[in-house]
Amino acid sequence: MTSFPQRGRRAAISTPAPATPPRRRRILPRFDARQTFSVIAMAFTGGMIVATSVPALAVTATDVEQRASVYAPVEDTVSFTPQTVEVGSEAVESTLASEAYDVHEAPPPIVSQVASVGAVSLVETGAVVWPVQNPDRRSSGFGPRDAPCAGCSTNHDGVDFNPGDGTPVVSIADGVVVLATENGGGLGVNVEVQHNIGGQVVTSSYAHMQFGSLQVSEGQRISAGQQIGLVGTTGQSTGPHLHLEMFGSDGVRFDGFAWLAAHVG
Incomplete structure (x- = not known):
């Protein structure tokens, strides 16, 4: 059986709803930390330029309060109380003898x-x-002794000190060097110094010192x-000594x- 639409009524027509337009996404600007830091740094630098380029006097020019100049001399208000000495009536004045x-x-x-240096x-x-x-x-004193080596003297003209190899040797007194040689024969590296002690000329001789150690010249x-x-x-030496x-x-x-021993000190 065929169904026909009724007269006087419109058949309901299904009309599709209008499509909702797509919602636009809001794009926010990207935060750039470097740009922000640059702006802050520029602002700080500008402030420093202003603070350091403006004279202090200009900054304080608007100060209405009267202030003393930093260049004005300061009045010295320190006062001293004079000292007094009280002397008893029984004191006797005396004059010190010069x-x-x-x-x-x-x-x-x-x-x-x-001979080597002339007048000294x-x-x-x-x-x-x-x-x-x-x-x-x-190790050996002055005077007679047993010869410690072949060719060594049996009558010792000096005194042998044994402080150790490389120990500094110093002059016994003020004086003038009259001999300084590394070819002193049996004395080896030898220095002689003349002194005026008690109005008398005294010579001291230092022998057997190390090669290359001389610190003085004639x-x-x-x-x-x-x-x-x-x-x-x-x-002519059997071991390190002076x-x-x-x-x-x-x-x-x-x-x-x-x-x-009689003159030192």
């Missing part, structure tokens, strides 16, 4: 003639020191305690250890 004194002219230097002017000195540390360490003026070389075993000889203007050797 002490007498004499003025002495320095003794004239001694002029010594030395020696100023008197009073300071005398030991030539090495530990002067009590000695004609040089040196002081007591000044280094002249190092303990060695050059020349051979010290001492003699006067007559050239006669004497016991250097006994002399130093």
